[in-house]
Amino acid sequence: MRTHLFSIHVIAPKHCALFVSALLWLSMSCRAELPIYWLSAVTLDRSGNALQYVCQETVHTLSIYHKQRSKGFKYQGAQTLQFFADCVQLDSAGRAQGDVLAEVQLPDGGGHYLLIFAPVSETTQRSKVLVIPDSWEAFPAGTCRFLNLSAYNLALKLEGEVRTVPAQDYADVKGAQASKAHQQAVMVSLPVAGKPRRVFEGLLHFGRTQRMLYIVYPKEGRRDGRVKFIGIPQSLPQR
Numbered sequence: 001m002r003t004h005l006f007s008i009h010v011i012a013p014k015h016c017a018l019f020v021s022a023l024l025w026l027s028m029s030c031r032a033e034l035p036i037y038w039l040s041a042v043t044l045d046r047s048g049n050a051l052q053y054v055c056q057e058t059v060h061t062l063s064i065y066h067k068q069r070s071k072g073f074k075y076q077g078a079q080t081l082q083f084f085a086d087c088v089q090l091d092s093a094g095r096a097q098g099d100v101l102a103e104v105q106l107p108d109g110g111g112h113y114l115l116i117f118a119p120v121s122e123t124t125q126r127s128k129v130l131v132i133p134d135s136w137e138a139f140p141a142g143t144c145r146f147l148n149l150s151a152y153n154l155a156l157k158l159e160g161e162v163r164t165v166p167a168q169d170y171a172d173v174k175g176a177q178a179s180k181a182h183q184q185a186v187m188v189s190l191p192v193a194g195k196p197r198r199v200f201e202g203l204l205h206f207g208r209t210q211r212m213l214y215i216v217y218p219k220e221g222r223r224d225g226r227v228k229f230i231g232i233p234q235s236l237p238q239r
Contacts, residue, residue, distance in 0.1 A: 034076050035110030040134065041070040042232060043117040043127070044149075044217055051083040054096045059088050064117055067230050079106045085125070104129035111135065118149070118217065132170065141236050142208050144173045149217040150189060150227050154199070157186040165216075174206075181206055187216070189227050199229050209236045 041064045043049060050063050055075050062083070064070045075081060084098040091097055102117060112135035117127040132147065139145055147170040148154045154165040158173060165171045183206065187199040199216060213232045 035079070035106075035108070037075045037106055037110050038072060038112045039075055039115055040072045041115040041117060042066070042068065042215075043119075044215070044228075044230075045117070045119045045127075049117075049125075050086065051101060052086060052088045052096075052098075053081060053083050054088070054090070057090065059090065059096070067232060069114070069232060069234060075106075079108070080104075081106055083127075083129075101125050102127040102129050104131060106131065112138075114213075116147075116149075116215070136211075136236070139172065139211055139213075140174075141211050142174060142206055144204055144206065144212045144214060146171050146173070146187075147213060147215045149215060151218065152192065152227075153190045154216055155188040155190055155196070157188075158204070159183045159185075187214075187229070189216070197226060199227055210234065 041062060043064045043066055045066060050061055052059055052061050053075070054060070055077055060073070062070060062073065081104050082096065082100050083102040083104075084096060085101055088096050088098040104115060106113065112133070113131050114134040116130040116132065118130065120126045120128060130149070133139065146154065146156060146165045148165040148167055151167050153167055156163050156165055156171070156173075163171065163173075182203045184202075185204045186201045189197045189199050191197070200214075205212070211234055213234070215230050215232070216227050219226045219228055
């Protein structure tokens with residue numbers, strides 16, 4: 001006697017609608033399980049760029065700028081987010097076909113993040129992308145965040161107190177710990193071999209309704225501790 005490894009089930013017509021509804025519900029449930037990200041972006045390049053990305057089978061355009069955050073956008077999809085040049089085409093499965101200019105692996109579980117685009121070289125449009133936490137809870141108003149993208153530690157002297165921002169890391173300083181809105185600051189790059197180089201000296205503002213991101217990153221082709229330095233303010237969103 002032969003044992004059948006599979007069997008065919010015939011669905012009665014009156015059950016077809018229920019079966020189709022179940023499939024649609026399952027498809028929607030799978031899509032709803034994709035993490036949701038709230039993102040904005042900034043570029044370390046001086047020129048603005050318009051990139052395209054795909055979210056839920058729709059092509060969107062993202063304009064990014066130097067020293068200014070992009071408009072915030074919602075993304076729901078795969079953790080690997082790709083950015084393309086103009087004129088992206090979608091294939092029959094809704095996948096993007098085009099020249100990938102940047103790719104980023106987003107953290108698990110969704111959330112609020114800032115994407116920092118850094119050009120790979122001066123001769124290409126391609127960029128590498130750094131992702132840092134960016135919710136107002138993780139990076140609240142009244143805080144200065146010092147992001148050190150250089151290969152050297154950064155010494156930060158703030159109102160007489162000295163702290164270190166490690167290479168490829170960041171540190172947050174809350175203004176609530178101080179007694180005044182403006183504080184005297186000095187930042188010094190500390191190359192492993194060579195003389196320390198002063199990056200900044202002046203007053204930093206701590207506002208109750210504003211947060212400030214300071215980015216320190218290396219100058220192209222320099223290994224002597226020389227860096228570039230930009231500041232990007234952001235006010236609390238209007239309610």
